Amino acid sequence: xxxTRRTALSGLALSLAMSSLATPSFAADVTLNVLYxxxxxxxxxxxxxxxxxxxxxxxxxxxxxxxxGYNEGQQQVLRAAVTGNLPDVYFxxxxxxxxxxxxxxxxxQITELTPFIEAEGGQAFLDKNYSPKMSALxxxxxxxxxxPVNASSPIIYINADLVKKAGGDPDNMPKTFAGLIExxxxxxxxxxxxxxxxxxxxxxxxxxxxxxxxxxxGGKLVDTATKKVAFDNEIGLNAxxxxxxxxxxxxxTLLDWDQSRxxxxxxxxxxxxxxxxxxxxxxxxxxxxxQLKTATFPLDNPKDxxxxxxGNSAVILTQDKTKQDAAWKYLKWITGPEAQNVIxxxxxxxxxxxxxxxxxxxxxxxxxxxxxxxxxxQAERSLxxxxxxGGDSVRIWRTQRDIIGAVMRGDVTPEDGLKQIVEQTNxxxxx
Numbered sequence: 001x002x003x004t005r006r007t008a009l010s011g012l013a014l015s016l017a018m019s020s021l022a023t024p025s026f027a028a029d030v031t032l033n034v035l036y037x038x039x040x041x042x043x044x045x046x047x048x049x050x051x052x053x054x055x056x057x058x059x060x061x062x063x064x065x066x067x068x069g070y071n072e073g074q075q076q077v078l079r080a081a082v083t084g085n086l087p088d089v090y091f092x093x094x095x096x097x098x099x100x101x102x103x104x105x106x107x108x109q110i111t112e113l114t115p116f117i118e119a120e121g122g123q124a125f126l127d128k129n130y131s132p133k134m135s136a137l138x139x140x141x142x143x144x145x146x147x148p149v150n151a152s153s154p155i156i157y158i159n160a161d162l163v164k165k166a167g168g169d170p171d172n173m174p175k176t177f178a179g180l181i182e183x184x185x186x187x188x189x190x191x192x193x194x195x196x197x198x199x200x201x202x203x204x205x206x207x208x209x210x211x212x213x214x215x216x217x218g219g220k221l222v223d224t225a226t227k228k229v230a231f232d233n234e235i236g237l238n239a240x241x242x243x244x245x246x247x248x249x250x251x252x253t254l255l256d257w258d259q260s261r262x263x264x265x266x267x268x269x270x271x272x273x274x275x276x277x278x279x280x281x282x283x284x285x286x287x288x289x290x291q292l293k294t295a296t297f298p299l300d301n302p303k304d305x306x307x308x309x310x311g312n313s314a315v316i317l318t319q320d321k322t323k324q325d326a327a328w329k330y331l332k333w334i335t336g337p338e339a340q341n342v343i344x345x346x347x348x349x350x351x352x353x354x355x356x357x358x359x360x361x362x363x364x365x366x367x368x369x370x371x372x373x374x375x376x377x378q379a380e381r382s383l384x385x386x387x388x389x390g391g392d393s394v395r396i397w398r399t400q401r402d403i404i405g406a407v408m409r410g411d412v413t414p415e416d417g418l419k420q421i422v423e424q425t426n427x428x429x430x431x
Contacts, residue, residue, distance in 0.1 A: 030326040031060040035087040037073040037312065039066045041150075044346045052333050059326045070096055070312070071394050077317075081109050088318035089327050091149060094137050094311060095206075095385040095393065101140040104317070111316040113144045116328045129335070129353050133306075133382045137352075138313035146313030147335040148352035150343065153297065153307040153378045154212050156180075157264060157282055158271045160291035162187050162194065166270070173271075173295040177216075177242055180271075180298055181250045187270035188251025196251035198264060198272035201243060202405040203256035207397040209273065210404065211308040211386060212297065213239035218304030221386040227429065232422045240407050240414035240421075247408050254408060261285065273297070275310070276375035279348040283371070294374040299381070306383040311349065337361050350375035350382075390429045399424050 036045055042063075049061040067073030070093030080086045081104055092100050104110040117125055126135050130148065138146030160170035166186035174180045184196025201209040211221060219235035222228070231239065246252040255263065257274070264272045265285025274282070279294070286292045299305040314334055316327045333339055340356035343349065345365060356362050357376060366373035387393045400421050407417040 029058050029060060030322055031062050032088045032318075032323060032327055032330060033062050033064055034089045034091075034330075035064045035067065035073065035077070036091040037067045037070050037093065039068070041347075042066065044343050048334060048339050048342060052330060056326075056329065059329065061330065074100065078103060081107060086317045088316070088320075088323050089330060090315050090317055091312040092146060092315050093385075094148075094309060094313065095387040097138070097146060097313060097315070098140050098387055100315070101145050108319065109317060110145060111319070111324055111327075113138075113147070113316070113328075113331075116324075117144060120332075129337075129355060131354055131379055131382075133380060134352050134354070137309055137311075137382065137384050138315075139384075146315040147331045148311070148313045149334055150311035150347065150349050151352050151379075151382065152275050152277055152310040152349045153375065153382060154209060154273050155276050155297060155374050155378070156271050156273055156295040157278075158293040158295060159264070159267060159269065160293045162190070162267075162270045162290070165190055170291070170293045170295075174298065175302070176298050176300050178300075181242075181245050184246075184250035184252075184270055193268065194251070195253045195263065195269040196249075197246060198252055198255070198260040198269050199243070199246045199250075200255065200257040200260045200272070200274075202254055202401065202408050203260075204401070205257075207393070207400065208275075208308055208310055208385065210239070210397070210400060212273075213242060215308055215383050216297065216299045216301065216305040218301035222388060222429075227389050228426050229422045232418070236418050236422070237414055240404065240417050243404055243408050244410070244414055247410075252408075254405070265289070276348045276350065276372070279369075279372055292371065294371040296374060296377050297381070306381045307378060308385040309382040310385055311352075341365075344372070344376075348372050348375065350379055354379070388425070388429050390431065392428050392431065396425050396428050399428065 045063065053059065053061055064087055067076050074096045077086065077090055086109060101110055134148050137148045138144055156173060158170050158173065163170040166183060168183045174183055188194060188196035199209065214221060214231050214235060217235045217238065220230040223230040260272060261278065261282060262285065263269050265282060267289050283292060297307045314331045316324055318324055318327060335353055337353050337355040340351040340353045341361040344351050344362055351357060351362060388396050403412065403417050403420050406412040407414055
């Protein structure tokens, strides 16, 4: 699934599907200072910017040094807001965009995109390019502040050989957690040294997998009216019961996510849950050791359930009208089908622009790489990765993770664990 720089640039030579849209001309050259998170993303940001500047010689993209992660990028931007030295364009993590907007909007330091969207045809423009759930990833309080660039939702990686030995069908995995746990139990019974499954929430760096357990049941993270935990109910209790069942019934070994991935690659786990960004890495770990397949995330509530979507949307922070027009042109490009075609091939993420799945872009690639295609099948299940009021989401997750780990080890009951999570989360949100 490797894509070289040359391949990426040749792919970008495809004609622009949205080039016919009305765009402003600039009387003089415009330089946009752009900040993105995660240095590894340079591998697609730079070639895409190079192609954009080639097609738009009057606009220069000047990348600032990328932030190590979304949390660090958020703090960098919030500090820059105080000094008045904000980047013109920023790639904001979905779970942090609400805090960003609520902080910058009163200072008039972030740009709502509605006027630009209306100039492109309004809702027709959005409908043509993004599914409603995708465009919602860039919305705050019902208004569009960002366009979705990267999107990642958890998928299942399957050791097809072990699943078959246990009597399962790797091409038709159970659609609920109860069914998956039962299958994991059978896999673990084949060999005590083999873990039936791995749901590495106990060592995950953020609350993505925790939100997944809540959202797949149709639950919510925070009650918008009370500003308190919204899973202080059977949904939250069931989520914790599941984490314990992963160990007691599914035979999960409590490892951190990297060790778990290594164990899976060695053929010692039936199936694991992880990001689609790990497809290339896991394929390399597995090699020819066993047949690797992927499947979509289960939904115990298929009607109202969904999965939290990690990734980022591009937001415009500059208040200079000329720069705003240039930035909007850049946002359309980076979220357009040509750019998404390149991003997906490099990262394994699901495309944010629905035109990118067409025959001129990703369709042939998906036919050759079905394990990558799985993520795209979850586009209609995508829900915003939520954050907590107060801007203390990182500390909240670390507190929750310790309690979840205790529940998985059997040191704390799910009932007591939920009580502790609710009390401590509400306390941290109120500070």
